[in-house]
Amino acid sequence: MNKLGEAAREIHKSDYVNNDREKLGLHPLSRIFITFLYLLLVVSFSNYDLIGLANMVLYLLFHIIWYDISIKTMLKRIWPVLLLTGIIGIANPFINREVLLELEYVTITYGMVSMVTLMLKGIFCVMASYILTITVGIGQICYAFQVLHMPEEIVTMIMLMHRYLMLLIKEVERMQQAYKLRASKQKGLQFLTWGSFVGLLLLRSMDRAQEVYESMKLRGFHGKMQTSFLKSNKRASIFYIFFWGIVLFFLRMIPIFSLVGNLFWKGTGQ
DSSP states (O other), X not given: OOHHHXXXXXXXXXXXXXXXXXXSOOOHHHHHHHHHHHHHHHHHSOTTOHHHHHTTHHHHHHHHXXXXXXXXXXXXXXXXXHHHHHHTTTTHHHHOOOEEEEOSSOEEEXXXXXXXXXXXXXXXXXXXXXXXXXXXXXXXXXXXXXXXXXXXXXXXXXXXXXXXXXXXXXXXXXXXXXXXXXXXXXXXXXXXXXXXXXHHXXXXXXXXXXXXXXXXXXXXXXXXXXXXXXXXXXXXXXXXXXXXXXXXXXXXXXXXXXXXXXXXXXXXXX
């Protein structure tokens, strides 16, 4: 199976496993609120507060273990975004060369610390967003957006993009297979054919979109997508918000890893 077929299979598979991972029956709004709070707290750290930022990984580890998320699969799916976030602070060591710590063979500068901090901020935010999406599901997230009175056009656009992304991938796969049958000796697409390939994909996508829209109208579509909603546990949702709200502020204010390190060094007598 090629990469396009594997991507379509993963999207199709995710539509059936999202709802099975919610063990507490939490309302999607509670998960979205805590994730948004987590993102704000992660971004609020100073560019040089690397030890304090390390506390926020505990939130990710808990949810990865609780929802039994494969770290290998997660990294495989989001590695392009992680790579992009990692490039953001790569110039900092060259801009800020002020020495922070000098070891025997290594000199650590403020630019190096800020580079790692910015990279971790991006990685943590992407991982938290991925965990929210894979455990709650696009349908539940769109339902929460409707509860928040987000414009229906935006909610409908998000749902359609997710639902028919697999159709677009399959369309690209068909075109790629047709190209290989006509040019079996070539590896990949030639540079000169990229423009015509993308143009043909646009035309085929427009035709397919028109067919999908007509079929939706025949089924009673009037400009509003029906979002699914699973019965939620109100008490568990409120407890989840208060519990993780307190925990996240605790992680933000107290450098746990620094305290543990100091206790360790005192315990060893060094």
